[in-house]
Amino acid sequence: MSQPLNVRIRGTGSFLPQKVLTNEFFASYLDTSDEWIVSRTGIHERRQISGDETMCSLSVEAARRAVSDAGIAMQDIELILVCTATPETNIPAAACWIQAELGLPGVPAMDLNAACSGFVYGLIAGAQMIESGCYCNVLVIGAEVLTRFTDYQDRSTCVLFGDGAAAVVLSPSEQAEPNILYYEMGADGRRATDIWMPAGGSKLPASHSTVDEGLHFMRMKGRELFKLAVVKLEELIDRALSEAGVKADDLKLVIPHQSNLRIIELTRERLGLPPEKMAVNIDRYGNTSAASIGIALDEARRSGQLQSGDLVLLAAFGAGVTWATLLLRL
Numbered sequence: 640m641s642q643p644l645n646v647r648i649r650g651t652g653s654f655l656p657q658k659v660l661t662n663e664f665f666a667s668y669l670d671t672s673d674e675w676i677v678s679r680t681g682i683h684e685r686r687q688i689s690g691d692e693t694m695c696s697l698s699v700e701a702a703r704r705a706v707s708d709a710g711i712a713m714q715d716i717e718l719i720l721v722c723t724a725t726p727e728t729n730i731p732a733a734a735c736w737i738q739a740e741l742g743l744p745g746v747p748a749m750d751l752n753a754a755c756s757g758f759v760y761g762l763i764a765g766a767q768m769i770e771s772g773c774y775c776n777v778l779v780i781g782a783e784v785l786t787r788f789t790d791y792q793d794r795s796t797c798v799l800f801g802d803g804a805a806a807v808v809l810s811p812s813e814q815a816e817p818n819i820l821y822y823e824m825g826a827d828g829r830r831a832t833d834i835w836m837p838a839g840g841s842k843l844p845a846s847h848s849t850v851d852e853g854l855h856f857m858r859m860k861g862r863e864l865f866k867l868a869v870v871k872l873e874e875l876i877d878r879a880l881s882e883a884g885v886k887a888d889d890l891k892l893v894i895p896h897q898s899n900l901r902i903i904e905l906t907r908e909r910l911g912l913p914p915e916k917m918a919v920n921i922d923r924y925g926n927t928s929a930a931s932i933g934i935a936l937d938e939a940r941r942s943g944q945l946q947s948g949d950l951v952l953l954a955a956f957g958a959g960v961t962w963a964t965l966l967l968r969l
């Protein structure tokens with residue numbers, strides 16, 4: 640059982656690229672259709688960076704919005720954690736590019752890669768840094784530009800992914816009751832090749848042949864992952880509720896990672912939750928990996944769906960494979 644943490648979400652922000660890729664775009668050149676994509680994934684459209692936009696520029700805008708929402712000055716940020724599997728560069732960390740853009744020289748900045756579970760991993764790591772007394776205001780960013788590593792000739796993956804960024808400012812809680820009630824992280828590296836990019840790392844650096852063979856694109860065993868994701872999400876959510884002594888009815892919102900609407904719906908039905916208690920943004924943004932949960936959290940706060948005092952459960956599953964849950968009171 641995890642120890643409750645006296646850490647709260649002080650501000651949130653998100654940012655999506657302007658450019659929209661519709662299902663009709665894919666149907667115009669691939670053997671696919673709007674009907675197949677919507678019925679099998681729930682995705683109607685997704686966003687893609689264009690022009691000068693990069694993973695870093697999306698992150699910087701999301702971070703500025705989160706800091707402004709938190710009501711603090713940028714200079715009050717003491718640590719930057721960037722959760723991403725698609726960093727600006729392999730060296731240095733994306734966090735360093737972002738730190739420079741935010742005008743925070745000297746502030747520690749590092750990346751964390753747990754793919755789609757990254758944002759929840761990052762929130763847990765950031766909250767622990769606060770709980771240990773090291774830092775007060777921690778900026779956690781979840782940002783991804785998966786469209787850069789997508790094979791646009793592979794219909795089984797290219798329709799799924801979109802770009803986006805989200806950010807959260809974590810601070811010590813001033814309330815007597817802890818805001819973070821439960822958390823869990825896990826991974827099973829035996830399933831590393833369920834979703835992976837074969838080349839571009841130190842084992843197989845970029846070469847003419849890796850490019851010719853398309854080894855810099857993401858590969859995914861979709862059907863196997865689907866089955867595992869449904870089982871894992873149900874198990875994770877059940878455990879979070881029972882360990883924290885909370886009933887599903889007490890939750891204002893469950894924010895699952897957005898990899899497939901059918902996975903989200905099956906999980907919701909198994910929990911017996913009404914549709915309004917399950918956050919969905921995959922219809923508009925596709926799978927934005929480490930950004931998906933943060934974007935949904937920010938949109939729910941800004942629309943008034945989530946308010947101070949509400950109980951929220953974040954649940955993620957993704958490449959690695961990795962998984963994580965976080966139960967918090969806003």
Ligand code: ACO
Nearest residue numbers: 671675754755794795798861862864865868898899957958
């Ligand atoms: N349009 C038309 N047909 C398609 C398309 C498409 N875009 N994509 C696949 N198909 C076809 C396949 O070729 C296959 O045809 P076949 O029967 O003739 O061989 C058929 O549709 C069924 O394929 P499946 O892969 O079984 O389709 P499924 O219903 O499982 O949907 C999907 C595929 C959407 C990928 C689903 O398996 C899924 O969402 N998996 C989970 C993904 C996940 O959880 N990932 C983890 C997080 S991602 C991350 O960490 C980065």
